[in-house]
Structures are given as C-alpha cells and as structure tokens.
Amino acid sequence: MTDPLSALRPWEAPEVTSWGRLPMNAVDRRSGALPLDGDWRFQLLPAPDAPVGGAWSSSYVPGVWTMQSAGADDLPQYTNVRMPYTEFPPQSPAANPTGVYEREMDVPDDWAGRRIVLQVGAAESVLLVHVDGRPVGISKDSHLAAEFDLTDVVRPGERSVVRLTVVKWSDASHIEDQDQWWHGGITRSVLLYATDPLYLADVTVRAAYDGDLRVDCRVRDTRGALPEGWYVSGDLDGRLLAQDTEFDRVNAEDDRVSDFLGEARVHATIPDVRTWNAETPELYDLTVRLHRPDGTVADISRHRVGFRDVEIVGRDLLVNGERVYIRGVNRHDFHPLTGRTVSYDDMRADLVLLKRFGFNAIRTSHYPNDPALYDLADELGLYVVDEADIESHDHAHEIADDPRYLNAFVDRVSRMVLRDKNHPSVIIWSLGNESDYGANHDAAAGWVRRHDPTRPLQYEGAAKRGWADPDVASDIACPMYAPIVDCVAHALSGEQTKPLIQCEYSHAMGNSNGTLADHWAAIESTPGLQGGFIWEFWDHGILQRVSDGRPAGRAGAGLYDNGVAAPGHRWAYGGDFGEPLHDGAFIADGVVFPDRTAKPVLYEHRELAAPVRIRCYQHEGIVLANHQHFRGLDWLAARWELSLADGRVLTGPAELPDLRPGETAAVPLPFTLPEDGGEAWLTLRVTTAEDEAWAPRGTEVCAPQVRLRAAAVTEPGPAAPGRTVRVDDDGLLVHPLLTAAPVLSLWRAPTDNDELGGIARRWRTWGLDTLVRKVVSVRHEGETVTVLAEYAGTAGVVRHRQEFTPVEGGVRVTESAELPPEFDDVARVGSVFETVPGLDLLEWFGQGPWESYPDRSTGAPVGHYALPVDELFTPYLRPQESGGRHGVRRFRLSASDATGIAVELDEPRQVSVTRYRAEDLTAAAHHDELVPRQGCVVHLDAAHRGLGTASCGPDTAPSYLVPAGVHRWSWTLRAL
Ligand code: GAL
Ligand code: MG
Numbered sequence: 001m002t003d004p005l006s007a008l009r010p011w012e013a014p015e016v017t018s019w020g021r022l023p024m025n026a027v028d029r030r031s032g033a034l035p036l037d038g039d040w041r042f043q044l045l046p047a048p049d050a051p052v053g054g055a056w057s058s059s060y061v062p063g064v065w066t067m068q069s070a071g072a073d074d075l076p077q078y079t080n081v082r083m084p085y086t087e088f089p090p091q092s093p094a095a096n097p098t099g100v101y102e103r104e105m106d107v108p109d110d111w112a113g114r115r116i117v118l119q120v121g122a123a124e125s126v127l128l129v130h131v132d133g134r135p136v137g138i139s140k141d142s143h144l145a146a147e148f149d150l151t152d153v154v155r156p157g158e159r160s161v162v163r164l165t166v167v168k169w170s171d172a173s174h175i176e177d178q179d180q181w182w183h184g185g186i187t188r189s190v191l192l193y194a195t196d197p198l199y200l201a202d203v204t205v206r207a208a209y210d211g212d213l214r215v216d217c218r219v220r221d222t223r224g225a226l227p228e229g230w231y232v233s234g235d236l237d238g239r240l241l242a243q244d245t246e247f248d249r250v251n252a253e254d255d256r257v258s259d260f261l262g263e264a265r266v267h268a269t270i271p272d273v274r275t276w277n278a279e280t281p282e283l284y285d286l287t288v289r290l291h292r293p294d295g296t297v298a299d300i301s302r303h304r305v306g307f308r309d310v311e312i313v314g315r316d317l318l319v320n321g322e323r324v325y326i327r328g329v330n331r332h333d334f335h336p337l338t339g340r341t342v343s344y345d346d347m348r349a350d351l352v353l354l355k356r357f358g359f360n361a362i363r364t365s366h367y368p369n370d371p372a373l374y375d376l377a378d379e380l381g382l383y384v385v386d387e388a389d390i391e392s393h394d395h396a397h398e399i400a401d402d403p404r405y406l407n408a409f410v411d412r413v414s415r416m417v418l419r420d421k422n423h424p425s426v427i428i429w430s431l432g433n434e435s436d437y438g439a440n441h442d443a444a445a446g447w448v449r450r451h452d453p454t455r456p457l458q459y460e461g462a463a464k465r466g467w468a469d470p471d472v473a474s475d476i477a478c479p480m481y482a483p484i485v486d487c488v489a490h491a492l493s494g495e496q497t498k499p500l501i502q503c504e505y506s507h508a509m510g511n512s513n514g515t516l517a518d519h520w521a522a523i524e525s526t527p528g529l530q531g532g533f534i535w536e537f538w539d540h541g542i543l544q545r546v547s548d549g550r551p552a553g554r555a556g557a558g559l560y561d562n563g564v565a566a567p568g569h570r571w572a573y574g575g576d577f578g579e580p581l582h583d584g585a586f587i588a589d590g591v592v593f594p595d596r597t598a599k600p601v602l603y604e605h606r607e608l609a610a611p612v613r614i615r616c617y618q619h620e621g622i623v624l625a626n627h628q629h630f631r632g633l634d635w636l637a638a639r640w641e642l643s644l645a646d647g648r649v650l651t652g653p654a655e656l657p658d659l660r661p662g663e664t665a666a667v668p669l670p671f672t673l674p675e676d677g678g679e680a681w682l683t684l685r686v687t688t689a690e691d692e693a694w695a696p697r698g699t700e701v702c703a704p705q706v707r708l709r710a711a712a713v714t715e716p717g718p719a720a721p722g723r724t725v726r727v728d729d730d731g732l733l734v735h736p737l738l739t740a741a742p743v744l745s746l747w748r749a750p751t752d753n754d755e756l757g758g759i760a761r762r763w764r765t766w767g768l769d770t771l772v773r774k775v776v777s778v779r780h781e782g783e784t785v786t787v788l789a790e791y792a793g794t795a796g797v798v799r800h801r802q803e804f805t806p807v808e809g810g811v812r813v814t815e816s817a818e819l820p821p822e823f824d825d826v827a828r829v830g831s832v833f834e835t836v837p838g839l840d841l842l843e844w845f846g847q848g849p850w851e852s853y854p855d856r857s858t859g860a861p862v863g864h865y866a867l868p869v870d871e872l873f874t875p876y877l878r879p880q881e882s883g884g885r886h887g888v889r890r891f892r893l894s895a896s897d898a899t900g901i902a903v904e905l906d907e908p909r910q911v912s913v914t915r916y917r918a919e920d921l922t923a924a925a926h927h928d929e930l931v932p933r934q935g936c937v938v939h940l941d942a943a944h945r946g947l948g949t950a951s952c953g954p955d956t957a958p959s960y961l962v963p964a965g966v967h968r969w970s971w972t973l974r975a976l
Contacts, residue, residue: 005128011170014090014404017411020137022147024418025202027301033193045098048167064185067339067551078574080179080583083394090171101164109157114194121188125172128165140172143367143389177393178366187340196298197222205422209309211273219262229293234266241268276306276424278360279630281381306424317499326531328361334538336594355694357602358609363533366433368416377425384425388413390432400438413444431459445473468497480504481953491528502532507952509589510752513601514855514947514956520608540587541571541594563593570928588877600851607859610702621668626659637689645678679711681862705861723806731775731787740834744800748827748881749921757950767793796820810974819964829967830941837934838895846888855946855960857886879921884912904972910944942969
C-alpha cells in the first residue's frame with residue numbers, strides 16, 4: 001500500500017511546505033521533555049519511494065548520515081553557487097538518498113490526559129513523520145523545528161515506534177542552495193513533550209528601553225473552547241507583574257470573544273530598568289503562567305528578557321538611541337566532526353571567542369541557527385541579524401517570482417520570526433540570501449512588517465536594486481563586498497536614505513582580510529557608514545582520515561590542535577570526498593580554523609574594535625579615548641609597556657581615566673621617557689578588570705600603541721678595513737651559515753586572493769614564478785664586491801644589483817632591483833636566502849607577535865618578540881604565502897647553542913622565516929602535504945604586496961601594490 005505521505009511526492013511539491021505541523025511559537029519546551037536523541041535504527045534508501053526493508057544499521061541523532069558510517073557512500077559534497085545536480089526547480093534527481101530513522105519511545109503513563117507533542121529540531125531537507133505506521137506529518141526548512149501533535153496517536157504508558165524519513169533532495173533544496181557542504185540527516189535534537197490540554201500556544205515579549213513590558217499570550221485548549229475564567233500572570237526576576245484583574249483582553253469587545261481568541265496581555269512598566277545592549281547585556285527572568293479558572297497553573301513559559309529599542313532614524317541604525325557600530329561576522333552552524341550539528345558548548349565557545357576579538361554582531365548566514373545561539377547572544381551580548389533559510393542562488397531568477405514557491409518564502413520567514421521574536425539580541429530580520437528579488441520576497445516582507453514592526457528588515461537582493469530605494473524590501477543598504485570608495489561615495493552623495501551596513505565584506509579565505517583597517521577608518525569617519533559582517537567565521541574543513549578518505553566523524557574528537565589536523569588526517573575541502581562537482585577550497589574562508597583556532601586576522605579585528613584608543617602623543621602625554629557606545633572604562637585594567645629600540649622594555653600599572661562613551665582625556669606619561677634607547681613605543685595592555693561572562697579577569701582586550709620617538713637616521717658605518725667578503729664566480733655570497741645565498745625574489749606562493757582574483761595568473765604570464773637568473777658581472781673594488789645580475793621572465797627582464805661590503809662581524813648588502821614597466825604589480829621585491837639547520841628561534845624587533853602584512857598590520861604592535869620558527873607559520877588549509885611579519889627592524893635567528901645570524905634592516909621591512917620555499921607552498925594542496933625543510937627560508941622584502949580580499953571582493957588598495965621601477969634596500973648580516 002502506498003504511504004499517503006509519499007503519495008504526495010512532497011519532495012517535488014514546493015506548494016507543500018508542511019502537513020500536520022503545528023504553528024511555530026516561542027515557548028521553550030526543552031525542560032521536562034523526553035529526549036529522543038541517541039542511536040536510532042537507520043537505513044539509507046536510494047530514493048524516497050524505494051521500499052524500506054533492507055538491513056538496519058544505526059545512526060546517531062542529532063547528526064547527518066553524510067558524516068557517519070551509516071551513510072555508507074553518501075559523503076559530504078561542497079558546491080557554492082551551483083546545484084549539485086542539473087534538475088530544474090522544483091525537480092530533484094532520481095538518485096535521492098533518503099534516510100529512514102526509527103526508534104521506540106515509551107510514553108510516560110503520567111502523561112494520560114495531556115497533550116503530547118513531538119518536536120524534531122531540524123531535518124534536511126524534507127521530513128516525513130510516521131508513528132506506529134500512521135502518517136503524522138510533513139515539514140520542510142532544514143533549519144527550523146517542526147512539531148506534531150501526537151495526543152491522538154500515542155497512548156501514555158505504552159510504547160510507540162516513531163519513524164522519521166528524511167529526503168535529501170527536494171524542491172526545497174533549490175531554496176537551500178547556500179555556499180556550504182551538502183548533508184542529509186537530522187541535525188538538531190528530537191524530543192517529546194507534554195502539556196496540559198489548556199496550554200500556552202505562544203508568548204510574545206516586547207520589552208522597551210523605557211521599561212515598558214508587554215507580554216502577549218496565545219492560549220489554546222485541545223478540548224475546544226477555553227474554560228471560562230482562565231487567566232495568565234507573569235513575574236519578572238521573581239516580582240509579580242500582573243494577575244487576573246490586570247490582564248487585558250486584547251481586541252475584545254466582550255469577554256466571550258476574548259476567551260474564544262485566547263489572547264491575553266500582561267503589561268507593566270519597570271521603573272529604573274537595566275537596559276540591554278551588546279556591551280552590557282542585562283537580562284531579566286520572566287516567567288509566564290497560565291492559570292486554570294481555579295487558579296492552579298496549567299502551563300509555564302520562561303523567557304530571558306532584555307529591555308532595548310532598535311530603530312532607524314534618518315540613515316542611522318540606533319540601539320537605545322545610540323548609533324552603534326556593527327562589528328559583525330557571518331556564522332554558519334558548522335563542526336568539523338559532525339558537519340552541521342553543534343552543541344551548546346560549541347556555540348558558547350564560538351560566541352565567547354567572538355566577544356574576545358571585539359565582535360558585537362552575528363549574521364546567521366544563511367538560515368536560522370540553533371535556538372541556543374540566540375540565548376547565548378542575549379546572554380553574552382551580540383546583536384543578531386536573523387536570516388531566513390532562503391537561498392536559491394543557482395535558480396534565483398526563476399524562483400523569486402514563481403508562485404509555486406510563494407508559500408515557502410512566507411513560511412520560512414514567518415516561522416523564523418515567530419520562533420525568535422523574543423530575543424533582545426535579534427535586532428534585524430533578513431529575508432535570506434542571494435535569491436534575486438521578486439514578488440515572493442515582497443510577500444514575506446509584508447508579513448514581517450505587519451507582524452513585527454519593532455525591528456528593521458534587510459535583504460541584500462532587494463538593496464541591490466538601489467541602496468537608497470525606499471520601495472524595496474530592505475530598510476538597510478546591505479551590500480556585499482562593496483569597495484570602500486563606493487560606500488564612502490554613497491554616504492557623501494546626499495542621496496543616502498538608509499544605514500549602510502555591509503552584510504558581507506572582507507572575505508577571509510586563506511591569508512586575507514587586507515585593508516580591514518581602511519574599511520574601519522572609512523566607517524568611523526563617515527556618517528552613514530555603520531559597519532558590516534566579515535565573511536565568515538568558519539573555515540569549513542571537515543576532519544578526514546587520509547587512509548580511507550572518510551570523515552573522521554565523532555571518533556575524531558581531539559585529533560587536531562592549533563588549527564592542524566593530527567597525522568593521518570587533514571581538513572577536507574571541496575573535492576576531497578571524490579565529488580566530481582565541487583568548488584574546492586572556497587569553503588575554507590573563515591577567521592578561524594576548523595577547530596576554532598584563531599587566525600591572525602582576529603588580532604587585527606580586535607585592535608580595530610578596541611574599546612580604548614590612544615589618539616595621539618603630544619606634550620609629554622597621550623590622549624585616551626573611550627570608543628564604546630554604552631560603557632565606561634571601569635571594567636578594564638591596564639598596564640603600560642615601553643619598548644625601546646635598544647632592547648629595553650619597561651612596564652608599570654596604568655590608571656585608566658573615568659571616561660564616558662565617546663569622551664577623551666589627556667593623560668600624562670606615567671614615566672619619564674629615557675633620553676637614550678632610540679625608537680620608542682608605548683603600548684597600553686588593556687585587560688578585563690573583573691570576570692566578564694565571556695572572559696576571565698586579566699584577558700587582554702586590546703593593546704593600543706603610539707610611537708613616542710622615531711628612529712634616528714643612521715648613516716651606514718664604514719667598511720671594516722682588512723676584512724673581505726666571499727662571493728663566488730656566479731656572484732653568490734658565500735657564508736658558512738647560509739645554504740643558499742641571497743638572491744632576488746619577486747614571487748610569493750599565491751594566496752587564495754592572488755589566485756581567485758586573477759593576480760597570480762598575471763604573475764605566471766610574466767614568468768615571475770620561473771625567473772631565470774644570469775650573472776652579468778662581478779666587480780671587486782677595494783673590499784666591496786658588486787654583482788649585477790639579470791632575472792629574465794617571459795615578459796621582461798629585471799636588473800638586480802647587489803653590493804657586498806664587509807663590516808664589523810659581517811657583511812652589508814645594498815641592493816636595488818629595476819622592474820620593467822611590464823611588471824607593474826608584483827608580489828614582492830626582496831631578497832631570499834636559506835640557512836643551515838638548527839637555527840630554530842627567531843627574535844625580532846618589529847611588529848608582532850602574530851603574522852602581519854602591509855595591509856593587515858594594525859593589530860600587531862611594535863615590540864621585541866621571540867618565537868620558535870615552527871610557530872611562525874600559519875597553517876592555512878591550502879598552503880600559500882604565510883607567516884610574514886611586517887615592520888621588522890632587525891632579527892636574530894639562533895640555535896640552542898646561541899650560534900646563528902643577526903640581520904639589521906635599513907628600515908622596517910616585511911620579513912618571513914619559514915621552513916618552506918614559495919614553490920613548496922605552491923605545489924601543495926593541503927597543509928599535511930608539506931614537508932618542512934631543515935633550515936630556514938628567509939625573505940626580506942623591500943616591498944610586499946598587500947593581501948586584499950580579491951578571492952571574493954575588492955583587491956587591496958593601490959597604495960599597497962608593488963609597482964614597477966627601481967626598488968632599493970639594504971641590510972647587514974652578522975654571525976652571532
Ligand atoms: C557571498 C555569499 C556567501 C559566500 C560568499 C563567498 O556571495 O553570500 O554565502 O558564498 O559569497 O564565500
Ligand atoms: Mg551563494
């Protein structure tokens with residue numbers, strides 16, 4: 001007999017968004033529920049209409065079968081824009097993996113007489129529910145829960161069999177075409193709960209900045225009419241708010257109508273309310289009780305309430321009347337072992353990390369996240385742009401106006417709003433991502449605007465029609481990857497009507513996020529610009545066993561450290577599971593590694609978001625500024641640190657002035673600047689003074705820095721008489737500690753930005769990766785040896801001059817390179833050499849301690865640093881240029897017996913010391929393929945190209961390019 005649910009073929013019927021599903025609501029039923037997580041019987045069918053009847057294996061719920069052995073050969077697949085199959089919407093392919101999950105559930109006997117509900121946290125992409133063989137319901141939307149009333153299906157005290165059939169490909173897949181791995185399974189918890197027949201069907205909390213609190217309750221009774229005399233009450237932090245006498249029968253002319261509607265409101269004004277914002281996320285505990293006519297409690301709903309306002313005034317987005325900067329990131333639900341299932345602890349760790357690095361906002365790209373994420377955002381203080389699960393990227397144009405999908409658009413947006421409306425953290429609704437713009441969007445926007453007038457709405461696809469267009473479904477101009485100049489021009493045009501907050505900017509793929517500081521300089525100096533969301537939080541690398549190519553799954557726990565997979569494992573990206581169609585490493589574009597290890601860009605971001613800044617140094621004092629919106633500086637402690645070029649570092653406690661947000665104060669230097677010591681830098685090490693919810697006391701929050709004294713200009717010293725420099729016939733320096741003499745380098749292992757931005761292609765056309773060196777002359781003049789060489793590429797020749805002069809203890813190298821006009825944008829101009837093995841410690845005076853580049857160096861203060869060479873390298877998933885340090889003045893590279901080399905540079909330069917040649921990095925596709933060399937590969941660059949973000953978005957700014965023409969640099973090499 002055909003199953004009635006399958007007979008509908010709901011996987012190819014976009015009009016069918018659900019059947020038998022209860023309305024979405026904001027009542028949390030997790031506590032007191034019967035959890036149904038754990039191992040379920042499982043079989044994977046080749047298609048949804050294939051018969052069930054094969055052998056059962058088992059699968060862990062919540063989880064995706066694509067990451068578990070039960071999934072056999074249906075492995076993760078990564079595509080960005082394109083669908084993984086050619087069928088047009090609403091069709092799905094004939095080969096359509098379908099997971100059948102089954103388990104028993106013992107319905108408690110004390111649930112007799114109660115209303116019983118099954119909740120499936122999330123299933124992708126179509127869920128069919130049967131209980132004891134009876135069809136119960138259908139649901140779509142892979143990122144929202146579905147509830148089904150089982151009161152008449154199960155019997156308390158008895159055992160029932162629940163079967164969840166999950167169809168992987170469907171009409172819904174065409175509107176879930178987000179840039180991420182494709183999986184199949186049940187990704188969030190399943191539970192069974194019971195309520196009284198008289199129950200709270202929904203609770204809507206509106207808590208305003210002025211203390212006004214409205215709690216609207218929707219009450220239902222499964223027996224039909226509501227009993228005469230029911231009422232609701234609420235208490236806030238234990239203080240009773242209102243009781244029966246005060247409740248207000250909304251929309252009702254007489255009591256009968258109100259009872260019939262089942263609507264009630266608790267209304268109160270809280271005096272001296274502590275308000276909520278991302279800096280001080282004050283929450284109150286609200287308990288709503290539904291009473292039977294005799295006063296006994298039938299149902300309870302608990303909420304954490306934050307009093308705050310959000311509004312747009314002119315072109316400013318205001319939170320509690322303040323024009324807040326949005327320092328956001330896009331976050332997917334991702335985990336390297338489970339794919340899509342994330343635990344509460346994982347989400348907490350994500351958000352804690354974001355707070356520590358100065359973020360104050362998340363866009364839930366590109367679907368409603370796990371409900372716990374919003375609880376955590378409320379608690380830790382993060383603004384949320386809550387985004388509906390709609391992305392039809394590959395077929396955007398067809399779907400946006402397709403009436404068959406109208407219902408799905410409204411369903412997805414409205415259910416998100418109904419679920420998340422009570423979270424103070426949610427300040428903006430988003431209609432979805434990259435789905436063109438059509439009538440289906442306007443329909444969904446209409447629903448939101450009527451239902452929740454308290455929050456702005458955004459949609460990039462609509463904003464694209466015109467940033468200032470009042471008629472499109474976006475209250476915010478929210479472009480993606482708009483160049484800084486375009487944003488500034490818009491803000492200055494006089495045409496701007498909406499806040500400009502980029503929904504995606506600064507693409508974090510590989511070694512990236514160049515010009516982040518330039519973005520923020522523009523934002524903070526241009527009224528109308530308010531921030532944006534970095535793309536994105538995660539590198540979605542899946543932990544994979546190299547031996548059999550399968551996901552390590554939950555067994556991989558702990559098999560990674562510091563961003564690197566354990567031996568025998570790697571971080572898989574697109575193509576690594578043998579998918580013929582994929583989009584490669586484009587899935588690895590986050591500010592954290594797959595194990596949440598911070599990439600260097602996070603330190604850059606932290607500094608740009610610093611709550612305390614040093615404005616300038618003048619008259620023996622500095623000007624400090626409070627850059628927060630709501631908080632004083634009393635939650636911070638500080639120490640000053642003075643770094644002198646001569647190697648001295650002096651520190652002491654620093655007193656932070658009492659500054660309100662936006663205020664500045666002149667503060668005298670807490671020490672006398674020593675007369676000698678050369679170049680001098682003052683760093684303020686700012687830490688949390690007490691425990692914060694997201695950082696224990698003493699956590700560094702920022703380290704603003706100011707230069708107190710510039711380096712004196714020094715003339716190069718005279719040649720050391722009587723000493724010689726050895727240069728061979730090929731014009732190469734001979735030095736006992738170098739295994740490869742310094743030669744010219746114009747190439748770097750292309751970053752993802754270099755590759756996808758087409759920049760590396762130009763370098764290859766010019767032959768910069770295969771330059772052929774030819775020595776032209778070697779001239780001895782006194783103690784000085786001058787070498788002229790030519791480096792021939794396919795498109796031109798570079799003339800390189802090196803002058804070697806013996807100096808006390810070593811050699812001074814003075815170089816110049818003349819790039820022909822054809823080479824007008826190269827990776828670097830500088831020297832590269834290699835050292836003997838054993839020089840494993842780098843000490844330097846310059847920017848650090850983490851990796852920095854010319855257009856990503858604001859977060860790396862000047863100081864004296866020391867790190868093992870092996871820790872200098874950043875293990876980006878796809879090997880590329882990495883490990884650079886900007887602004888290096890001098891460094892020593894030493895062995896454990898203190899032998900080694902010291903290099904002094906004529907001016908602060910980009911330096912890198914790694915175990916890899918540029919060609920080693922270029923040849924490897926994954927980090928685990930790299931074989932470290934014994935010695936060090938040292939680059940000193942006269943000029944190094946900025947990183948930009950051209951893998952998706954603008955390239956670096958012109959000022960960070962390395963142009964053609966003559967470049968000069970000099971350095972001194974000494975043995976220790
Ligand atoms: C955007 C898109 C994101 C992601 C990003 C590139 O266009 O909204 O989902 O694909 O580009 O990584
Ligand atoms: Mg996309």
